[in-house]
Amino acid sequence: MNRREAVVRTVAAALGLSGLVGAQKQKLVWTDLPVSLVRIIANPNLLDGRRVRVMGYLEYGVGLDQSFALYLSEIDGKNANDFNAVSVRHDTSKLKAMMGKNVFLNGTYHAPHDGYESGHNGYIDKVSDLRESKFGDDKK
Numbered sequence: 001m002n003r004r005e006a007v008v009r010t011v012a013a014a015l016g017l018s019g020l021v022g023a024q025k026q027k028l029v030w031t032d033l034p035v036s037l038v039r040i041i042a043n044p045n046l047l048d049g050r051r052v053r054v055m056g057y058l059e060y061g062v063g064l065d066q067s068f069a070l071y072l073s074e075i076d077g078k079n080a081n082d083f084n085a086v087s088v089r090h091d092t093s094k095l096k097a098m099m100g101k102n103v104f105l106n107g108t109y110h111a112p113h114d115g116y117e118s119g120h121n122g123y124i125d126k127v128s129d130l131r132e133s134k135f136g137d138d139k140k
Contacts, residue, residue: 032106032129037072040086041121044111052124053106054086055133058098061087068095070105070124087123094130102133 032053040047040054054070059077061069069085071077076084077100088095088105107124 037070037086040109044122047109048111050109051106052109055102055104058095058101058103082120086121088127089123089125090127098130098132103130104133105130
């Protein structure tokens with residue numbers, strides 16, 4: 001391991017970036033980087049094409065196609081505030097089962113390159129490890 005790799009590993013460990021891991025050959029590889037939806041929306045090109053791990057409120061997106069979106073909050077989801085959301089492209093039956101819940105998911109993020117057609121704030125596909133979050137307010 002060279003000095004640069006040692007420094008990167010130390011900083012990643014100090015910051016809790018478990019998405020930065022070393023492979024068998026001591027080559028650094030990014031896998032499912034934990035990131036906030038705020039960071040994705042604010043800096044879409046920085047994460048374009050990367051595997052990310054995000055949490056958000058899953059609800060129907062805006063539009064006639066009844067697509068799904070991951071929103072920053074339940075309030076944004078209930079009000080279809082697509083400015084605070086990223087589209088999710090995945091198996092519809094699995095998404096429907098998690099609708100109206102805070103969820104974690106891993107997927108590949110794609111920044112918008114052609115305007116609204118690719119999703120207002122881009123989209124996440126190749127979704128894996130979709131599961132409900134146990135964090136957040138209890139439903140009354």
